[in-house]
Amino acid sequence: MRHNALPEALQKRIASDRQAAAAAQSPKPGKVTKKARMQPSTSSRVRDRAVPAAVTRIEDEDEDDADDAALDRLARSGSSLQVTMDEYHVPRVIVPEPIYDPLAADLRAKAWPCISSRMLVESASIPYLPFFDGLEDHPVVTLEYPAPDAKEEFVLLVPKMADEYDPISDLLHAVRAMVSNYVPDNQKARFGSLESLETASNAGAPLDKAQRPAARVDMSRSSSTSTLHEGSASPAPPEDSILRSFTKARNRRNGPLFVQTVDRFNAQIRALKKDGTLTSHLRQVGENHGVPEDLWRTIQEQVYARVAAPHVDSLKHYEAFSDSVYGEMLPPFLNEVERIAHLGTSSVFVDLGSGIGNCLLQASLQTGCEAYGCEYMPAPSSIASKQLVEASHRWRMWHLKAGPRVEAWDDDFTESTRVRDVLRRADAILVNNYAFRPQTNDVLSLLFLDLKEGAKIFSLRPFVAPDFRLTERTLSSPQAILLDRSMVRSFTQEREAQSEVGTAE
Structure with missing residues (x-):
């Protein structure tokens, strides 16, 4: 999913080139002229x-x-x-005009998203395995998005291979982008500190099945479709913020806590959507700044992961040393x-x-x-x-x-x-x-x-x-x-x- 990351070997070579260039220029500090571009x-x-x-x-x-x-x-x-x-930014109107159509809700519910995270995982040719303890074999949660009626389903599994798409990390990146860009500063206390949220991928690190208990019971109090194992961990204590609870649940592989935290997050987002806070704040962000970089990057990576990444091998079939060489x-x-x-x-x-x-x-x-x-x-x-x-x-x-x-x-x-x-x-x-x-x-x-x-x-x-x-x-x-x-x-x-x-x- 992190398609914009440079290989480590290339980073080292680049760093070496930069040091050499800096050393060459150090005896003559000053302004770089038009004729001196290298x-x-x-x-x-x-x-x-x-x-x-x-x-x-x-x-x-x-x-x-x-x-x-x-x-x-x-x-x-x-x-x-x-x-x-x-960051290059263009202050402008970034919130779409409301659609006054009685059928709009039904249309949105059918259209969002085109390719969900759940669809991507379930259609993958590689194995996805449990990551959390205390959940059923195929746990699914639903994440609220900022637009009215916008939701997406995520399967709480991880790929066996370390460089493949991680739906749990994708969900957490979406959470970070929403709290960072849609929630006003005076409302961020509802979610906690962004510094407490860890979003790194856990692909390639599935749960050892030997650690999982056999008995299961339905999680009737959760709005998600996941189920808990009997005797699994208790919900988050009240003093834990939502973002900290996400990190704690992931680090401890506590499935019930993670599912409950998704429910807590969704409830807060729904409340802020209902009273117009998210839309109002986003409108101000657009007029003062434009679309923030971390937001358009998050969306770009979601699109790439769902459409381009599964077919990346097909992009390697081109004729070298011709007009048809491919690259991005x-x-x-x-x-x-x-x-x-x-x-x-x-x-x-x-x-x-x-x-x-x-x-x-x-x-x-x-x-x-x-x-x-x-x-x-x-x-x-x-x-x-x-x-x-x-x-x-x-x-x-x-x-x-x-x-x-x-x-x-x-x-x-x-x-x-x-x-x-x-x-x-x-x-x-x-x-x-x-x-x-x-x-x-x-x-x-x-x-x-x-x-x-x-x-x-x-x-x-x-x-x-x-x-x-x-x-x-x-x-x-x-x-x-x-x-x-x-x-x-x-x-x-x-x-x-x-x-x-x-x-x-």
Whole structure:
């Protein structure tokens, strides 16, 4: 589920690269000039698309210092995707308008969610085993979500394999996101301190069946569908907060306590939903800040776990060293793209080679923009369509409103009329051209000639080669036309100025 985590070996290599870079720059402290931007190390490329090798921008020539600093930050972020970066946020209306429809409750009950945690576990091809003591073999609880009538069923089991989806951890992450972002500070005492809630995965650590008693009785006092074993632990004492009780139950593998704590949490959330507190607070959060990062990340990971993760093996079937190489960019990278492009509710974002659609979902929910993607490969394109459906359900469950339109097209973007039409309106274009053939890049260069003034292109390789020279022979080439129409900046073109790091402009 934690698809944005870097392997430990790669983290160590990145840390070593950063230390070496810092040591090289330490004798000449000062401002980094425009000419001193360095190309990210090849060691920082993750899953083929994680790091920008170049940023090509079509824009006005009077660039301000803030965008220059953002470009520098983006270049440096390539050295470590784990580096802490400021969250990009767009204050806006994030609460959907109420629907006054007598059938709305029935429709919501049938639609939420598209793929529940319970469905995901029960359809998995890997074994899921008991984690808690004192529960039946297939314990199920229902978790309340912020939107009216929104609920989800979770099976309190863990996978036998350590790197698989853990429904218990998923439930706890949802609990944390709700308390952190939907509950006003003066009401948080109902739940306790967020620091007391542990959410790490327990996948690969099932309960030893020899420890479980044989006798069982129904848990009639709980609203969940789980059952208790006879003689199991008593409910939480009154002095334990809800969040602390979650952690205590999980650490002690106390199933009855965990189930009762879910009931306590649901009761508080229902009360805050009924009196309008959750919606009122969320509206203020949106107007003052936008969708918080930990919230859109939680939702993004829920969607990925239910749609993409079970089919990740199908994404590995592609032709190497061709235009059909697959990979996904990670959230910190797109966060910086959004910042540089100043994406907002009136913006149009286009991802050419959009893969499974992660960037589209992030941009739409994080900034409220229109988001369009085009993917030629069948496997990721199919997953993208399913992710968009699941995301639309989950946004409603979390009582959130994303951008007005988000679409993923199964098409060849060099021939698609839909792509040509939307590019004319685009404010930011993201293109994974790292492994593209020169012919494909030439076609893209011609497509970009129709972009409006101020549009920005973010590419993994520069469309104008570092050694390109304008001559009579190259005058009519796509690179010459693009160079003539735009101001091109790329990290690769400025490597010859690395010796000037630290000098003043």
